[in-house]
Amino acid sequence: MLSLDSVTVRAGQATLLDALSLGVAPGEVVAVVGPNGAGKTTALRVLAGETTPASGNVRLDGRPLADVADLARRRAVLPQESGLAFGFTALDVVLLGRTPWRASRRDDLTAAARAMAQAGVEHLAGRRYPTLSGGERQRVHLARALAQIDGPVASGDGVPAGRYLLLDEPTSALDLGHQHAVLQTARRVASEGAGVLAVLHDLNLAAQYADRIAVLAAGRLVAVGKPDAVLTPTVVRCAFGITVMVTAHPCAACPLVVPVPDGLAFGALPVLG
Amino acid sequence: MTETLTLPVLADDTAEAPFAAEAARQARRTRVVLGAFGVTLAAGMVASVAVGAVGLSPAQVVGVLAARLGIDAGAASTDQQAAVLLAIRLPRVLLSVVVGAGLAVSGAVMQGLFRNPLADPGLVGVSSGAALGAAGAIVLGATLGVAGALAPVLVAAAAFCGGLATTFVVYRVATARGRTSVTTMLLAGIAINALCGAGVGVLVLFADDGQLRDLTFWTLGSLGGATWGALAIAAPLVGAAVLASPWLARALDALLLGEAEARHLGIRTDRVTAIAVTLSALAVAAATAVAGLIGFVGLVAPHLVRLLLGPGHRALLPGSALVGATLLVFADLAARTVLAPAEVPIGIVTAVAGAPFFLALLLHGRAD
Numbered sequence: 001m002l003s004l005d006s007v008t009v010r011a012g013q014a015t016l017l018d019a020l021s022l023g024v025a026p027g028e029v030v031a032v033v034g035p036n037g038a039g040k041t042t043a044l045r046v047l048a049g050e051t052t053p054a055s056g057n058v059r060l061d062g063r064p065l066a067d068v069a070d071l072a073r074r075r076a077v078l079p080q081e082s083g084l085a086f087g088f089t090a091l092d093v094v095l096l097g098r099t100p101w102r103a104s105r106r107d108d109l110t111a112a113a114r115a116m117a118q119a120g121v122e123h124l125a126g127r128r129y130p131t132l133s134g135g136e137r138q139r140v141h142l143a144r145a146l147a148q149i150d151g152p153v154a155s156g157d158g159v160p161a162g163r164y165l166l167l168d169e170p171t172s173a174l175d176l177g178h179q180h181a182v183l184q185t186a187r188r189v190a191s192e193g194a195g196v197l198a199v200l201h202d203l204n205l206a207a208q209y210a211d212r213i214a215v216l217a218a219g220r221l222v223a224v225g226k227p228d229a230v231l232t233p234t235v236v237r238c239a240f241g242i243t244v245m246v247t248a249h250p251c252a253a254c255p256l257v258v259p260v261p262d263g264l265a266f267g268a269l270p271v272l273g
Numbered sequence: 274m275t276e277t278l279t280l281p282v283l284a285d286d287t288a289e290a291p292f293a294a295e296a297a298r299q300a301r302r303t304r305v306v307l308g309a310f311g312v313t314l315a316a317g318m319v320a321s322v323a324v325g326a327v328g329l330s331p332a333q334v335v336g337v338l339a340a341r342l343g344i345d346a347g348a349a350s351t352d353q354q355a356a357v358l359l360a361i362r363l364p365r366v367l368l369s370v371v372v373g374a375g376l377a378v379s380g381a382v383m384q385g386l387f388r389n390p391l392a393d394p395g396l397v398g399v400s401s402g403a404a405l406g407a408a409g410a411i412v413l414g415a416t417l418g419v420a421g422a423l424a425p426v427l428v429a430a431a432a433f434c435g436g437l438a439t440t441f442v443v444y445r446v447a448t449a450r451g452r453t454s455v456t457t458m459l460l461a462g463i464a465i466n467a468l469c470g471a472g473v474g475v476l477v478l479f480a481d482d483g484q485l486r487d488l489t490f491w492t493l494g495s496l497g498g499a500t501w502g503a504l505a506i507a508a509p510l511v512g513a514a515v516l517a518s519p520w521l522a523r524a525l526d527a528l529l530l531g532e533a534e535a536r537h538l539g540i541r542t543d544r545v546t547a548i549a550v551t552l553s554a555l556a557v558a559a560a561t562a563v564a565g566l567i568g569f570v571g572l573v574a575p576h577l578v579r580l581l582l583g584p585g586h587r588a589l590l591p592g593s594a595l596v597g598a599t600l601l602v603f604a605d606l607a608a609r610t611v612l613a614p615a616e617v618p619i620g621i622v623t624a625v626a627g628a629p630f631f632l633a634l635l636l637h638g639r640a641d
Contacts, residue, residue, distance in 0.1 A: 050533050072539025079534060085388065086529050086584035091292055099527050100539040105296065113291030125292060148538065 001025050002047060002075065002164045002195060007056030009042055009219075016042045018219040019056065024195040026162035029186055031206035032199045034216035035240050040199040041080070043216065044168050047197065048077045061162065072100035073153050075164045076145035080172065082137070084129055090140045091116070091125040097147035107151075115146035118185050134173040142170065142182060149194060165189060167198040171205060183209040207231055207254045215239050231255045303588045306581050310595035317602040318370065322362040324610060329354050365499035368507065369605045370598040372496070372560040373570055375511035377597020378518050379553035380571025381578075381589050385525035386549045387455055390579070393571045394557040396462045397550060398439035401469035403561040404492060406435020408476045411487045425498055428491065429506075429562040436558030439465050444550050453546045455532065493618030494565035496605050503563045514556035515594050521549055522586035529584065567620050569627030570597050570604075576634060600627075 003023030009016040017039045024030045032040045045051040046058055049065050060068045060075070068074070076097070084093065094116055098108040116122045119142045124132065132140065149163040167186065171179040179202070186196045187209055200206045206213050207227040215222040215230055217239040223230045236244045242259055249256040323329045329337070333350040337358050350358075379394045387396065394400065410431035414424055443465050447458035480488060524545040527535040535542050560567070578592035604622045611617060 048533075048537060050536070072537065075537075077534070077537040079531070082530055082534060083388075084530055086390070087579070088529070088584055091295065092583070092585060093530075096527055096530060096538065099523060106293070109292050109296055126295065 001062075001162070002060050002197070003058070004043060004046060004053075005057040005059060007043075007046055007053040007058065009039075009046060009051055010054045016219055017046070017053070020216075020219065020221055022214055022221060022224070024164065024197040026164075026193055026195045027190055028211040029190045029196045029198065029209055031210035031213045032197065032216060033201070033203055033206050033213060033239075034222075037218075038216040038239070039219040040216055041168055042219075044077075044166050044197065044199050048075075048166055060164075070100070070153050070161075072148065073151065073163075074149060074161055075166065076148040077166045078138075078141055078145045078168060078170055080168045082141055084137075087128045087130055089125065090121060090127050090129060090132065090136075093129055093140050094121075094143045094147050097144035100148065101151060103151070108147075111147045111150040112143070115143040115150060116140075118146055118188065119143035120181055120185075135175060135178050138170065138173050139178065139182065142167075142185065146185075146189065160193075163194040165194050165196045167196065169199050169201065172201065179205060203231060203236070203257045204249075207257065208249070208252055228255045231257055299583075303582055307588065307592055307595065310592060310599065314370070314595055314599040314602065317599050317606070318366050321366045321369070321602050321606040322358055324606060325357070325362065326614065327354055327357045329358060334358065361499075364501045364504050365496055365605065366602060368496055368499040368504050368563060369601040371504065371508050371511045372564045372567065373574075373598040373601025374515050374594040375507075375556035375560040375597075376567060376570040377574035377593040377600075378515050378590055379557045380597075381575035381586070381593040382518055382521065382525065382549050382553045383571070384575055385521075385528060385586055385589075386546060387459065388529055388531070390576060391572070394553045395466070396459060397554065398443045398462050398465040398469065399436040399554045399557045400561060400566055401466040401473075402439025403432040403436035403558055404566060405439075405469040405472045405476075406431035406433070407491050407565070408473045408488055409435070411491065412476045412480045412484050415484070429503070433558045433562040435469075436561060437554055439469060440550060440554040440558075444547070448543075453543050455546065458546075458550075490618060491565045492620070494567040494620035494623075495616070495618050496564050496601075496608075497616060498563065507559045507563045510559035511556045514552040515590075517548075517552055518590045518594075519587065521545060521552075522590055525549070525586040526584075565618075565620065567601070567623055569623045569631070570600055573627050573631055574600055576631070580634070 001023050004020055006019045006021050007017055008019055020039070020043060022032070022043060032043060034040050042051060046053055049058070049071075058065050060071070065071065088096075091112060094112040095108055097115070098111060101108065103111075113122070116125060119139045121136065121139045121143050124136055124140060129137065129140065145165060149165065153161045153163070165186070170182050170186070174182060183198070183205060186198060190196045190211075198210075210227060212225060213227050213230045214224040215235055222239045223235045231246055233244055233246055236242065236257065245258045245260055246255050247258065319331050319334055323331055323334050329350065333354060337350055337355045339345070340355070341359070376394075380392075383392045383394050383396060384390050386392070407428050410428040414427050443458055443461045444453070446461040447454050477485065477488065524535070524540045524542075527538045527540045528542065528545065530538075532542050574597035575589060575593045577596055578589050582588040582592055600623070601619070604619055604626065607626070608617045608619045608622045
């Protein structure tokens, strides 16, 4: 379990996170949603160790992050965007994910190939990174993050230690098809035992792919739980300040959130599900 | 506590690893290119020790060196030729190698650290600090009563200390609560460079004509002062930096992604920054102390290697050392010969040859 325990983050006078508690367990996908400025990215940065909280704790399996051996083999972070100006090939970029491993070249190549297949970027292996489109770059970095946590890390009791993938708005630069492809990859990684925490903007992507959704507003947790329990008109109005209808997804077992146009009476349409 | 296990993933030994052919091709290419760099450097060194007012054939060069080792290689040479080679040419060529390798590797390390192919060690103040130190020694040395053979030693020592002192200040300003900000280091470097420039300006006001001339020549660089003594001072410092740099390769590769990303990959970026700054400051301060300010080598050499071998530091750092050394050996050869018997300051040669070359690279790159 990778978790925030009553974490408060301040920047000057502003409180970015206000006693937030939130965690992700191995095997599950947690989506963090909320309006701009709600503290989603800040929460992810605290989990990533980039931001030190003013108070509260970040723990991995009950231990403070600083005390976790092999942290880089167990937790990978996909940033919103990476400014890489140098002409590495896509394969070289993915191989950078193997930095924490002192494995053989052959094992590194194998892990990189597997990660690139999972992220759907095998065909880009020989391309120079600066020549890739924004969406291709994002998926190459996803492959890099996957390669980083590919491999067994033993915990004290002989059980493989939990691995975690933190995704900061992984779909924001992608077209519709690739948005779903990336989140399908995240689901698959979770089904293989990793804990995935993703900051998302699209409530319906969150509903479709997350086991749990955490709704943040003004640095606090508004609601957390299974998608159909959390994505209610009341919660969405409270967090985002807009009126929505929530119906059943026509073909998937999850809720579908539809904004209601201004001036339309809320009760005038049938609410399904 | 946790125990580290590095188990091979996908344990099928018969299966060829994916991308293995691509990786092997890249490794072969790296070896071939680095080998070619080495051969070019060796050829340049032999040419440079052979050419000059007292001429030697390459066979004679080998003969004299072999004779020193007690081997009779057969090529006869006069005592004068042997003396010129051993006392003048050889230390000068070796010093070119040391200075060129040091400047180029420091350039490559700084470019990795600042994630910018235009960065050079001057950004953290080492060159301007060295210039201030040298100017101080040149202008105030006479006042302090230092003259004769000691004067060049004082200039070198002051340049070395000045370079290290400014780098230390820049580094300290950029380090707060145990974390070093590369951006702050860049900005602090600009401020320190301006301050040192002003300091040099003040010293120029008090300088007499002879001192001005010395100062000008120092800022244009020269390997004319090469002796075995200068080599013995510069070589260990530069050699340590060049030999230690590959140790930073993996960290510098990761740093190209960004500081936060490198930390996520388990790189202790603050430690890496401290080591990288220290190594390149020592190398550049030592090189500048013995040869004055020599521009462009730290920029052109890594750029050339990146074009041929890509940005990975495992090949870039040794490649830059070889190319930087080669560039300076040929630049010094040109400096000694184009206007012989007069000598052109080597900084002029590197700028005249380096700047158009660099522009051509930029235009070529734009066309791709």
